[in-house]
Amino acid sequence: MTFLRIYKILTVFRAYRLDELLPKHRTSTWFKLLLISLFWVRSKxxxxxxxERLRLALQELGPVWIKFGQMVSTRRDVLPKHLADALAKLQDQVASFDGQIARQIIESALGCSIDDYFTDFEEKPLASASIAQVHTATLKSSHAQVVIKVLRPNILPIIKSDIxxxxxAANQFTKRIKFGEKLRAVEIVSDYENTLLKELDLQKEAYNTARLRDNFINSxxxxxxxxYQDLCRTNILVEERIYGTPIANIDELKRNSVNMKLLAERGVQAFFTQVFRDNFFHADMHPGNIFVDISEPQNPRYIGIDCAIVGVLTEDDQRYLAENFLAFFNQDYRRIAQIYIASGWVPETTDATALEMAMRSVCEPAFAKPLGEISFSQILLALFQVARQFEMDIQPQLTLLEKTLFYIEGLGRQLYPELDLWQTAKPFLEKWYEDKYSAKTLFQQVWTSLPEWKNILVDLPVRLGDQARMTKQMRNQLKQINQELQRSQKRYRWSLAILSLVCVLSIVTLLVH
Structure with a gap:
C-alpha cells in the first residue's frame, strides 16, 4: 500500500506540474527522470x-496534505502572496460530499429520523473542510440555531495510508541520515498520527469544546x-451556530472599523493564556477556525471553533518554556543556553559557552531590526536549529505548540503588520512566572498542605513505633540467621574432621594389608 501511495503522490505531482516550485539548482537529475518516466499521466x-494547481493537488491527495496546506497558508511573511492566497482556500473551500449522504450519516448515528430532533436541516453544507463538513439546522426542542458537523465517509483508510x-519516510530518514535518530522522526510521526486520529472522534472534540468554553466564560x-454533548456521537457533533466575520476577511474587518491592533494583541493574549494559565490550548488555529465578533468594533472578540486538536504540556515544559521566552525577550543568551541544558533538550555535557555564542549569532542580527519586524516564531525555530548542532533531541510534545505559535503570529501580522509580540507577551509571561513561582505562592502552597502535614505528624509516633518494631524484628531475624550459620559452620567443621579421620584410617588399613 505504501508504494501505491507513493505512486499516487508522484502522479499528482506530475499532473499539476508542481516541479515548478522546486529551485532548479536543487532538483536532482534522478527526480526529473522519474517524473519524465510518468509520461502517461495527463496534465490537469x-x-x-x-x-491554484498546488491547492488542487493538496486537495486531491487528501486530509493530511490539506492540513499541511492550511498551516503553510498562514505564513504570509515567508510565502509568496499568490501561493498564500490560493492555499487559504483550503481553510473552508474543500470540495464537499453529497448532503443526502450527510443526512444518512446523521440519522444512522442518532438512530432515528433527523426530523425527530431538527427542523430546517440544510443539505447544502455551510462549509467543507478536510475531515468533515458542516450543515445548519434548528433544534426542535428549543428552536436554537445549530450546526451539525459530519465526518467524511470512508476517510480513515486514506489517512492510515498516508500515515x-x-x-x-521517517524510518528511512532515521536509518540513512547521520544523526537522524536525534530528530526522533518516528516519534514525531506517531505524535502527529495521534493528533490526526483524535479529529476522527467528534465526541472528544465535544469534550474539548466544552472545556475551552468553561475556561473562557465571560471573556x-x-x-x-x-x-450539545447529548446529541454528539463519534461521527457527528452538534453545537451552537455562531455569527462572525472570518478572520481572513481583512477587508471586511477594516470596512467595519475594527480595532486591528487590539485584535492582533488579543490573539497573542489568548494563546499565552491557554498555554500557561490553563495548560489546555486550541492547537489548530488556522484562519478557517477563527471568526471575529465585530458587534463592538473597538472591542472585538475572537470566536474559536473546531476544537478537535488541543495541546497539554507538563509543568516542567511550562516552566522551561516561560523561562526560555523571558530570557529571549531579555536577550539573555547565557540563560537560554542554561535552560536548554537543564531541560534535557541538549545533553548535559554540552559546552554552555559554545551554545550561548551560537545562539547569540542567530538572535543579535534579528534584534537589530525594529521590534515590529522581528518574527518570534522564526527566531524560535532558528534557535532549535542551532541547538540541533549540539545534538538537541526534538521534543514531540512541543511540536503542537510550535505550530500554534506559527499560526498566531502569522494571523497577528496579517491583521496588524506592526504587531509587537514582545510588548504583548512579555508582561503576561513575567506576571505568570511571578505568580507561579514567587515566595508568596510557595508559602501559600505550604500553608495549603498543612492539613496533610498535620495528619503525618499525628501519625508519626505510631509510624516510628511501627518502624522500631520492624527494625527489632529484623534484628532478631538476623540474629537467628547468624546463629544458624554459626551452628552450620560447627557442623561443617565436625563433618570435615570425621571425614578426614575416616580417610586416614582407610589409608592405614590399605597399607597394613
Whole structure:
C-alpha cells in the first residue's frame, strides 16, 4: 500500500506540474527522470497558475496534505502572496460530499429520523473542510440555531495510508541520515498520527469544546460556542451556530472599523493564556477556525471553533518554556543556553559557552531590526536549529505548540503588520512566572498542605513505633540467621574432621594389608 501511495503522490505531482516550485539548482537529475518516466499521466488544470494547481493537488491527495496546506497558508511573511492566497482556500473551500449522504450519516448515528430532533436541516453544507463538513439546522426542542458537523465517509483508510507512508519516510530518514535518530522522526510521526486520529472522534472534540468554553466564560478575548454533548456521537457533533466575520476577511474587518491592533494583541493574549494559565490550548488555529465578533468594533472578540486538536504540556515544559521566552525577550543568551541544558533538550555535557555564542549569532542580527519586524516564531525555530548542532533531541510534545505559535503570529501580522509580540507577551509571561513561582505562592502552597502535614505528624509516633518494631524484628531475624550459620559452620567443621579421620584410617588399613 505504501508504494501505491507513493505512486499516487508522484502522479499528482506530475499532473499539476508542481516541479515548478522546486529551485532548479536543487532538483536532482534522478527526480526529473522519474517524473519524465510518468509520461502517461495527463496534465490537469492547465490554465491555472501554480498557486491554484498546488491547492488542487493538496486537495486531491487528501486530509493530511490539506492540513499541511492550511498551516503553510498562514505564513504570509515567508510565502509568496499568490501561493498564500490560493492555499487559504483550503481553510473552508474543500470540495464537499453529497448532503443526502450527510443526512444518512446523521440519522444512522442518532438512530432515528433527523426530523425527530431538527427542523430546517440544510443539505447544502455551510462549509467543507478536510475531515468533515458542516450543515445548519434548528433544534426542535428549543428552536436554537445549530450546526451539525459530519465526518467524511470512508476517510480513515486514506489517512492510515498516508500515515504508513510517513512512518516509512521517517524510518528511512532515521536509518540513512547521520544523526537522524536525534530528530526522533518516528516519534514525531506517531505524535502527529495521534493528533490526526483524535479529529476522527467528534465526541472528544465535544469534550474539548466544552472545556475551552468553561475556561473562557465571560471573556472579552475569546468566545467558544456551546456544544450539545447529548446529541454528539463519534461521527457527528452538534453545537451552537455562531455569527462572525472570518478572520481572513481583512477587508471586511477594516470596512467595519475594527480595532486591528487590539485584535492582533488579543490573539497573542489568548494563546499565552491557554498555554500557561490553563495548560489546555486550541492547537489548530488556522484562519478557517477563527471568526471575529465585530458587534463592538473597538472591542472585538475572537470566536474559536473546531476544537478537535488541543495541546497539554507538563509543568516542567511550562516552566522551561516561560523561562526560555523571558530570557529571549531579555536577550539573555547565557540563560537560554542554561535552560536548554537543564531541560534535557541538549545533553548535559554540552559546552554552555559554545551554545550561548551560537545562539547569540542567530538572535543579535534579528534584534537589530525594529521590534515590529522581528518574527518570534522564526527566531524560535532558528534557535532549535542551532541547538540541533549540539545534538538537541526534538521534543514531540512541543511540536503542537510550535505550530500554534506559527499560526498566531502569522494571523497577528496579517491583521496588524506592526504587531509587537514582545510588548504583548512579555508582561503576561513575567506576571505568570511571578505568580507561579514567587515566595508568596510557595508559602501559600505550604500553608495549603498543612492539613496533610498535620495528619503525618499525628501519625508519626505510631509510624516510628511501627518502624522500631520492624527494625527489632529484623534484628532478631538476623540474629537467628547468624546463629544458624554459626551452628552450620560447627557442623561443617565436625563433618570435615570425621571425614578426614575416616580417610586416614582407610589409608592405614590399605597399607597394613
Amino acid at each position: 488544470a492547465k490554465q491555472q497558475d501554480i498557486g 504508513r507512508l510517513m512512518y516509512w 472579552e478575548i475569546l468566545y467558544i460556542p456551546y456544544v
